[in-house]
Amino acid sequence: MINSNKQIKYGGIISYLTMGFTIVSGLLYTPWMISKIGQADFGLFTLVTSLITLVTLDLGLSQSVTRFISKYRAENDITSIKRFLGIVYKLFILLAFIFLISLTVVYLNIDSIYQKLTFNEIEKLKEIFIIAGLYSIFSFPFHPIDGILVSGEWFIFQKTTVLINKILSVTFIIIALIMGYGLYSLVVVNALSGVIVIILKLRFLKKKDPLPIDWKYFNKNTTKEIFAFSLWILVISISQRLILNITPSILGITSGSKGIAIFSAANTIEGYVWSLSTVFSGMFLPKVSKMIYRDNVEPFVIEELMIKVGRIIFFILAAIISIFIVVGREFFLQWLGPDFESSYLVTVFLILPGLFTTPQQIASTTLIVKNKIKFNAISKIIIATISIGLSYFFSLKYGALGSGIAIFAGNIIGGVIVLNIIYSKVLNIRIFRFFRKCQLDMSLPFVLVIFVGIGLNYVITVASWTNLLFKIGILIIVYILSSYTFSISKEEKIFFMNSLKSLIIWKNK
Numbered sequence: 001m002i003n004s005n006k007q008i009k010y011g012g013i014i015s016y017l018t019m020g021f022t023i024v025s026g027l028l029y030t031p032w033m034i035s036k037i038g039q040a041d042f043g044l045f046t047l048v049t050s051l052i053t054l055v056t057l058d059l060g061l062s063q064s065v066t067r068f069i070s071k072y073r074a075e076n077d078i079t080s081i082k083r084f085l086g087i088v089y090k091l092f093i094l095l096a097f098i099f100l101i102s103l104t105v106v107y108l109n110i111d112s113i114y115q116k117l118t119f120n121e122i123e124k125l126k127e128i129f130i131i132a133g134l135y136s137i138f139s140f141p142f143h144p145i146d147g148i149l150v151s152g153e154w155f156i157f158q159k160t161t162v163l164i165n166k167i168l169s170v171t172f173i174i175i176a177l178i179m180g181y182g183l184y185s186l187v188v189v190n191a192l193s194g195v196i197v198i199i200l201k202l203r204f205l206k207k208k209d210p211l212p213i214d215w216k217y218f219n220k221n222t223t224k225e226i227f228a229f230s231l232w233i234l235v236i237s238i239s240q241r242l243i244l245n246i247t248p249s250i251l252g253i254t255s256g257s258k259g260i261a262i263f264s265a266a267n268t269i270e271g272y273v274w275s276l277s278t279v280f281s282g283m284f285l286p287k288v289s290k291m292i293y294r295d296n297v298e299p300f301v302i303e304e305l306m307i308k309v310g311r312i313i314f315f316i317l318a319a320i321i322s323i324f325i326v327v328g329r330e331f332f333l334q335w336l337g338p339d340f341e342s343s344y345l346v347t348v349f350l351i352l353p354g355l356f357t358t359p360q361q362i363a364s365t366t367l368i369v370k371n372k373i374k375f376n377a378i379s380k381i382i383i384a385t386i387s388i389g390l391s392y393f394f395s396l397k398y399g400a401l402g403s404g405i406a407i408f409a410g411n412i413i414g415g416v417i418v419l420n421i422i423y424s425k426v427l428n429i430r431i432f433r434f435f436r437k438c439q440l441d442m443s444l445p446f447v448l449v450i451f452v453g454i455g456l457n458y459v460i461t462v463a464s465w466t467n468l469l470f471k472i473g474i475l476i477i478v479y480i481l482s483s484y485t486f487s488i489s490k491e492e493k494i495f496f497m498n499s500l501k502s503l504i505i506w507k508n509k
Contacts, residue, residue: 014159018166019276025170026268031336033177033186039339041183043260044125046267047114047248048187052103052132063233064088064226065147067368069211073151078212086214087223088144096140103133113249116256128187135191145201152209161197168193232377239380243387243410247403250388254395258339263400265336266346269328273320273351274358302366303429310359310438311492315483317358318446321351323475326453330468346404353411356420359438363423375422382414445482452478 034042065088072080106113110126117125149158169190176185205211247267251259324331329344336343367376387410394402423429456471484493 043257046264069151235377239384265343270350306362322449349404349408379419386410
């Protein structure tokens with residue numbers, strides 16, 4: 001038996017190392033990359049990525065793999081695992097063929113969809129669309145692998161492959177651009193690094209966790225059960241992807257490539273913030289499955305775990321957001337220049353709702369485990385409907401900023417108000433107790449950083465990387481000291497210190 005807590009802790013550490021590499025490399029090479037390919041081509045690259053992601057939905061089957069195999073592992077039901085994988089892999093292969101047809105239809109209609117793009121931009125978009133589309137079709141049947149790794153709690157390896165993918169992708173991009181290959185190389189190297197990681201995962205599972213697959217098995221009732229769960233995951237996936245992945249397409253219709261680029265820069269930072277604050281997302285699903293299916297715990301136990309994990313997530317997220325609020329504008333000016341200054345406000349609107357929604361990952365995971373996922377889907381439908389509806393109209397006048405405001409409104413209404421009502425009524429979570437123990441008890445450092453940051457901006461007015469890094473350093477110290485003094489508990493202090501010691505020991509091995 002593998003050590004679950006060890007896998008979660010070290011998996012989290014590796015995830016933060018990955019995020020550190022992603023952020024530092026992104027901040028360093030993204031401006032250089034844009035200077036090499038141009039703002040318009042950067043917008044096209046983002047557009048094709050979002051378009052491919054939007055079309056190749058897996059119908060919620062990836063989440064189903066994690067949920068059902070975690071359940072079967074908790075029940076020690078190997079026969080069900082074997083039969084389940086046989087059905088799922090055949091479904092993924094079938095979907096790959098369907099997506100090939102869908103992507104072909106989109107390709108044939110690119111000219112009429114993106115009329116704001118120039119003739120040359122349309123031609124480039126078509127070419128990189130072919131490359132990205134073929135890779136997405138090839139890689140799609142391998143999606144269940146991550147679900148198997150997560151359900152088996154192989155977090156250390158799974159998170160390591162993410163780090164390897166990032167390193168390979170950045171390295172290949174730098175080499176390709178230096179050699180003068182331009183926009184097309186970005187799509188090719190992403191595919192190449194993805195193929196390498198797929199091979200590594202297959203070799204690992206064959207050696208460490210060779211789950212049997214019954215390729216001949218098919219059962220209508222099992223398939224219906226899979227789709228009954230996957231349907232709501234599909235709704236969530238469509239809603240989430242419509243929010244951020246369709247926005248570049250909306251801006252391509254209403255604002256052109258410049259609006260796409262401004263939103264894409266903001267979306268990049270939002271992605272960094274989301275990744276840093278959701279490191280443990282999914283890693284608790286096997287643990288919660290055992291608590292519910294094997295140990296039959298009461299809602300109060302889930303609530304305590306939700307508070308414990310939520311406070312750690314809020315500690316990290318509040319630091320990032322509070323510091324960004326006061327230095328974000330200066331950061332964009334130094335990072336990408338005056339053309340991207342408006343990306344600052346867009347980013348603020350994208351990341352603020354996360355202060356309320358992201359620390360509640362355990363509640364979201366519990367909905368999945370208890371097969372109450374339809375309630376999560378309802379909130380996502382509300383978020384998507386509001387965000388997309390307002391985004392089109394707001395972006396007609398305000399461009400990317402209008403889209404940012406629209407997404408903010410959708411997340412507050414659907415993600416904060418509606419979803420918390422669901423947690424309270426469906427899971428019997430005392431939601432006000434959660435907010436008191438989490439956001440309210442830990443809010444003082446967030447407020448102090450903003451006030452100190454405003455003072456620093458008033459005193460230090462010369463914009464430079466040196467001054468920016470000095471401000472960030474001061475604000476980090478203020479946040480840590482105020483949190484240690486006023487917010488975090490003795491148990492949390494021990495947790496953070498042990499995690500730091502573990503990281504140091506692990507790096508020195």
